[in-house]
Amino acid sequence: HSMGLNVLSSQCVLSLIEDLAREAQRKRTVISPSQTRILVQAFKRDHFPGIATRAELAHQMGIPAPQIQVSSPASTWAQDMAQEAQHPQQSPILAQEARRKRTIISPRTKIFVQAFMRVHFPAIAAREELAHQTGIPEPRIQIWFQNRRARHPQQSPSGPRNGWVQRLG
DNA sequence: AGACTAACGTAATCAATGT
DNA sequence: ACATTGATTACGTTAGTCT
Numbered sequence: 001h002s003m004g005l006n007v008l009s010s011q012c013v014l015s016l017i018e019d020l021a022r023e024a025q026r027k028r029t030v031i032s033p034s035q036t037r038i039l040v041q042a043f044k045r046d047h048f049p050g051i052a053t054r055a056e057l058a059h060q061m062g063i064p065a066p067q068i069q070v071s072s073p074a075s076t077w078a079q080d081m082a083q084e085a086q087h088p089q090q091s092p093i094l095a096q097e098a099r100r101k102r103t104i105i106s107p108r109t110k111i112f113v114q115a116f117m118r119v120h121f122p123a124i125a126a127r128e129e130l131a132h133q134t135g136i137p138e139p140r141i142q143i144w145f146q147n148r149r150a151r152h153p154q155q156s157p158s159g160p161r162n163g164w165v166q167r168l169g
Numbered sequence: 170a171g172a173c174t175a176a177c178g179t180a181a182t183c184a185a186t187g188t
Numbered sequence: 189a190c191a192t193t194g195a196t197t198a199c200g201t202t203a204g205t206c207t
Contacts, residue, residue, distance in 0.1 A: 028175055028204050048197085069196085070176065102185050102194050121178090140194080142177085147193065150179070 026124040035061045039068070050097025066139040105144060108134040112141070116148050120157055 031039075038060050042049060049057070049068075058065035105112070111134055119126065122145060124138075131138040 025176055025203085030205075031175080051195095067175080099184085099195060104186085105194075106187085124176090143194065143196095146178080147195090150181095151193080 023123045023125050029063060029067055031061075031063075035063070046097070048096065051100040053097055103136065103140045105136060105140070108136055112144055112148070116145065116152075117155060118157055120145070120149055 038057060042053065042057055046053065054068050055065050057068050061068075112130070115122065115126075115130060122130065122141075127138045127141050127145075130136070130141050134141075136144075
């Protein structure tokens with residue numbers, strides 16, 4: 001049945017993942033001045049928006065929500081904000097907005113572990129392919145690989161050497 | 170060519186789930 | 189109760205965009 005099918009196709013998927021791993025990162029998003037305005041306004045109100053606010057901002061800006069979390073250079077803006085807004089940030093009394101609800105990965109863990117054995121740094125194409133195969137959203141997959149690399153560094157990639165370049169932090 | 174900054178990385182930590 | 193693991197924060201590096 002469906003489980004067996006997944007196992008059968010997983011080998012094909014894994015070689016595809018391996019091929020895609022060397023490819024480019026996600027295409028760079030260009031954030032327009034009006035979109036920047038929206039972000040800056042939100043930043044004034046709250047430096048640590050929860051999942052709901054981030055989704056709302058993404059909708060207003062017309063870009064995928066995950067980019068907001070990544071693309072906000074708080075340190076860069078901190079200077080501007082310090083000049084523009086005389087007031088220090090909101091008091092610590094303000095309740096923290098809820099974070100993203102934990103995604104249940106368990107049913108798909110095997111597939112990710114097998115992919116991890118091939119490549120530790122899947123590029124965007126490989127992540128999208130895994131997302132398509134598993135139904136787990138790509139941004140969650142990126143986080144999964146980050147956590148996996150941090151917590152299971154001993155599991156080195158297997159298989160023939162390929163051109164994947166170890167990034168230096 | 171240099172400034173700016175999105176994409177992506179690690180490290181530490183918070184917090185929900187699994188045992 | 190504790191271990192595991194997804195999500196968040198802070199900051200550093202790489203590389204695309206723009207003047």
